[in-house]
Amino acid sequence: MDTLQPGPAPGPPPCTACRLRKAGAFTAVSADEMAFIESFRASTLNRPAGSTLMHEQKPGGKLFTLYAGWAFRYKTLSDGRRQILNFLLPGDLIGLQQEFSDGAMHGIEAVTDVSLCVFPRDGLWELFRRYPNLGYDITWLAAREEGMVDDNLLxxxxxxxxxxxxxxxxxxxxxxxxxxxxxxxxxxxxxxxxxxxxxxxxxxxxxxxxxxxxxxxxxxxxxxxxxxxxxxxxxxxxxxxxxxxxxxxxxx
Amino acid sequence: MDTLQPGPAPGPPPCTACRLRKAGAFTAVSADEMAFIESFRASTLNRPAGSTLMHEQKPGGKLFTLYAGWAFRYKTLSDGRRQILNFLLPGDLIGLQQEFSDGAMHGIEAVTDVSLCVFPRDGLWELFRRYPNLGYDITWLAAREEGMVDDNLLxxxxxxxxxxxxxxxxxxxxxxxxxxxxxxxxxxxxxxxxxxxxxxxxxxxxxxxxxxxxxxxxxxxxxxxxxxxxxxxxxxxxxxxxxxxxxxxxxx
DNA sequence: CGATGTCTTGATGAAATTCAACTCGAGTGG
DNA sequence: CCACTCGAGTTGAATTTCATCAAGACATCG
Known part of the structure; x- marks a missing residue:
């Protein structure tokens, strides 16, 4: 039911005006890479609190960067017991594992209203080919997220x-x-x-x-x-x- | 104490004769990529059961592919409570997160005698640049391992x-x-x-x-x-x- | 104003930890 | 060859931690 309608708030601005990059928490990118990211970004999207950003069962789904708001990844057992895997905060990349991992999927749900930058999943390979740095960055992000799950498992x-x-x-x-x-x-x-x-x-x-x-x-x-x-x-x-x-x- | 001496068993053969690739559990690579991997591989190594492949505190360390044997990643609390994060089996890439993740590290210990293919960590960037497919593969492996930790957390x-x-x-x-x-x-x-x-x-x-x-x-x-x-x-x-x-x- | 979601608290029972022994086999050194 | 140790598995009993059940407080919202 919450799958299609656009959200309420204004979406993320162009990448060149990205609030996150200005905050100093993220690494710099070249003008070239910035332009590519901007063109790679298919659209932006707002979703209300509580909506499902990615379904636990269905594969596919998009690739997002969380621009504003909180979300979380989770898994559930068939009798309903739920485990949250980690929380997602602004700047986090969402949905990478859906592309790769074997086995059961995880769901992603918005805690607050969120705004997202949407990337086409099938453009990922081109990103690796044309901008190896960005591919490297994505691996960095994947490894960092795994580190967080490691901590939560401990x-x-x-x-x-x-x-x-x-x-x-x-x-x-x-x-x-x-x-x-x-x-x-x-x-x-x-x-x-x-x-x-x-x-x-x-x-x-x-x-x-x-x-x-x-x-x-x-x-x-x-x-x-x-x-x-x-x-x-x-x-x-x-x-x-x-x-x-x-x-x-x-x-x- | 178990940091330097070579192990007992014969190490992995040249990549072209890799037992794992022949088993059909892994994706094929081009001759070109195969040659690069072979040249990228700095050495091979055998370590006895129980030895520490990567220290929980020290950063750095090498990048390995586990060729034979079992190992595991773990974290410990300061009072000694230990949590194993996941088991590593032949074909698994070892030590990727050390490069990237923030926060505390994890250790890696051999369960059995193991043999390893050793890759220089600082060659990783070149790999991404020259062979984007392989970079993509590494992201694949990172995401799959995260999926396993997700399961263990559930x-x-x-x-x-x-x-x-x-x-x-x-x-x-x-x-x-x-x-x-x-x-x-x-x-x-x-x-x-x-x-x-x-x-x-x-x-x-x-x-x-x-x-x-x-x-x-x-x-x-x-x-x-x-x-x-x-x-x-x-x-x-x-x-x-x-x-x-x-x-x-x-x-x- | 009733309905709902979130937080709160007490009582009870189940699940898991801790403590303490004991078995069994595989070394190992006298 | 035989104590002896040591690691790993096993078991019972006591205790702690956590889950479950039940109910009430409080705020928000249509």
Whole structure:
């Protein structure tokens, strides 16, 4: 039902005016490459919060760059149990694996209203051929995303509930910080406790109790859709989180 | 201590005589590309079971293709809890993420004696430039590995102990089958219960009890380092595993 | 104002961890 | 050749963590 109608907000501007590139979180590209990316971009698109950007079963689908908003990749078991694999933030490339991977697919859903840059999947090969740098960049992005899933697997497999929550808060805060999205010591935080339970591999109730406890201990605060890290040191210690400074990422 | 001495067994042969390519599990390459891969390959290497192929902390490291044997990628928390991220089987490319990903690294350890084809990491860029197909292939491999980690995250996050074991057995059996390594209805199975606990996110004791139960129910049998799936249907149902036929993978 | 979504809390039970032994075979050194 | 150790697998019991069930609070929204 939410598959066709255009979204409400204004879409991304031309690449040369890209808000993301100006923010300094991404690597520079040559004028040549920039022109190619602009021409490679088939269209732009806005989709409302909650819509499915990519279906878990159907292959194909487009290739996107998330320009604004939050989304997540997920998998579900046939009885409905859902695991979120990772969150997608502005600048992330979406839908690359659908092209390649064996086995079952994953779905992608928008958390907030999102705007997207759309690329034709069958142009990917031409991109590799004509602009090897960009091909290299795409591999970079794929490897980085795998690194994030690696971290989430360590979290789900080996950390207890409090450690998991602490890890997630640190991780998201740092990523948003890298994107320049910290304002007045807090970041926008549009996900609810069900999302958090689903990425951490916990039940909703247990997630709630754990977060309540951490908040009451003064480690963090979530209010009005924003997140404050009230005691980042303690969160970091609890999560056993190590702050490798995030590098600039490529941006398609 | 196990960093320098050469291993015992004979290493991989020239690429033109590669045992893996002949097995039919991998995509064909042109004579041109084959020659490049051969020249790109800096050396071959054998390492004994249990040795560390890549350190969890140190960056750098080489790029390998696993030619024979089993290995695994892992991460550990500072108090020693270990999570295996995925198992590496012949044909898998090793060490790609070290080049790219932010954040903490992962380690790689050999389960059995292994033999490896070694590629210089700084030649990767030239590969992308001169042979875009191969660059594309590398992205393919990265995306496929991410898909495997995705599956493992779903397993660790949402399946119970019995389902996790069933999933792992199906998954590994199918991969080995794809490589043509099934003999007399069984496959070599060199990992121990600690490895299994470490990839499934379970304790050793609980893993043992769960596997014992499944074995006694006649679902599988592990004996003398080999694995039989005695009731694949039941395992598949238990794991909620869907058998997307594995495609041919690229091979570097 | 009723309906809905999200957050919250307590009670109960199931699942998994931890602790502690014990078995069995494969070395290994006296 | 025989203790002895060591790694891997096995098992029972006690304990902890987490899931499930049930219900209520609160805000938003048509």
């Amino acid at each position: 979290t789900a497999g080996r950390r207890n509930a409090a450690e998991r929550v602490a890890m997630l808060l640190m991780h998201l805060y740092r990523r948003l910080e890298r994107l320049g999205l910290v304002q007045d010591g807090s970041v926008e935080f549009p996900i609810n406790q069900q999302h958090i339970a689903d990425i951490l591999g916990l039940s909703l109730v247990h997630t709630n109790k754990t977060m309540r406890r951490l908040q009451q201990l003064g480690l963090h605060e979530i209010r009005n859709g924003r997140l404050w890290l009230r005691n980042p040191k303690a969160l970091q210690r609890l999560a056993d989180y190590y702050d490798a400074p995030l590098r600039r990422a490529p941006l398609l | 397993t660790a996050g949402r399946r119970n102990a019995a389902e996790r074991v069933a999933m792992l057995l199906m998954h590994l059996y199918r991969r080995l089958e794809r490589l043509g390594l099934v003999q007399d209805g069984s496959v070599e199975f060199p990992i121990n219960q600690q490895h299994i606990a470490d990839i499934l996110g379970l304790s050793l004791v609980h893993t043992n009890k769960t596997m014992r139960r499944l074995q006694q129910l006649g679902l599988h049998e592990i004996r003398n380092g080999r694995l039989w799936l005695r009731n694949p249907k039941a395992l598949q149902r238990l794991a909620d595993y869907y058998d997307a036929p594995l495609r041919r993978a690229p091979l570097l």
